[in-house]
Amino acid sequence: MKILAIDTSTNVLGVGIVNHEKVIGEYITNIKRNHSTRVLPVIDFLLKDCGIDKSEIGKIVVANGPGSYTGLRIGVTIGKTLAWTLKVPIVGVSSLKLMAASGRYFPGLISPIMDARRGNVFTGLYKYEDQKLMLVEEDKHRSAEEWGYRLKEYNQPVLFVGDDSNIHKETFTNILLNNAQFAPSSLNTAKPGELGLLGKDLDGEEAHLFKPNYLRLTEAEAKWRDENREV
Template sequence: MNILAIDTSNDILGIALLNEEKIIGEYITNIKKNHSVRVMPAIERLLQDCGIVPAELEKIVVAKGPGSYTGVRIGVTIAKTMAWSLGIPLSGVSSLAVLAASPRYFNGYISPLFDARRGLIYTGLYQYRNGHLETVMDDRNILAEEWAEKLKELQAPVLFTGNDVTLHQETFQLQLSENAFFAKMTEYNPRPGELGRLGMHLPAEEIHSFSPNYIRLVEAEAKWLEKQEQKNDKL
């Protein structure tokens, strides 16, 4: 089964081509450039380099969020379009789960995170059990301080990973002390090969109704809804 994995949910642009036996090819960059103009050329180049034509693809796997509103939307839109036009199944995987998948060596909990500004983070809690990544606490948008307090109650080792970890490292160290561990820089980038592996055997989504998991409304939408509620209260 030839699988194309697509992740544009954050600054990382990750594309992978894999099958059930190996990662055939990966393309990863970690630069703040417009994914909308770079993702399709990256896909085309990877397929060309690996000697695979689109008609030979049998499944699309996409990182469905949380993350950058625009980035998540770009990846999901392209994945849906390709899956529909090729007539192949599509599966979505949490962007945080992809990030948590790499440090499988860690004997404890794994907390991947993306910064969400104003002290907030996107995060969840994961753990490897019998070689499989399992969700311990669902993905959420939460204050870093509140998350640190919640993890402190576990009284267990927690590995924090992701390119934004350094922004909140002091908070976690203060609360968790010796139970706070931090991934190495080379593990910060979510691997598109891991994305493809996680989504390989997931059930197919209904392509037309499949939508990103933003977790929280973007600020503009939230403000608009707040104004509408205020208007309704005055009626």
């Protein structure tokens, strides 16, 4: 079975094709350019280049958040529309989990970082156990500084993954000292082939109900909730 993997959650645009266990095609860019004009052309190109017809796609895997709201919606809308109209299953994989997959051979904890402005980050905590990527602490919107102190309690080396970890390098290094380690650029761009593999054995979700995990309310909703003391 051929899997089409789509990641548009950050500046990284990733499209991958997995055939059974094998990654057979990957397209990655890490530039600030509009995903909307590029994702379908890339899918079209990569399928053709790999000699695969769209009718052979048996599953679609999408990095479904957190991340850029608009970016997530582009990948999710393309993924769910294709899955629904081609009548194939769709599965979502955490965009942070996908980033954490870069730390496969790191002997410690892995914290993927997406900047969320004003000293905040989207992050979670992951760890490889017997070659399997395990969740240690859930994906959340957090203060970078508080997250640093939280990680300190583990008293273990932590690998920060993602270009945005550079924005908070000083914060994490000041708190975790030598236990704070940072992935090189080559490992900071999430691999769409890895996304396909992460979603390979997951059960398909209902395409109509498939949506991004923004992990945050919109500003208008948060303000309304505060003003109306909705719990």
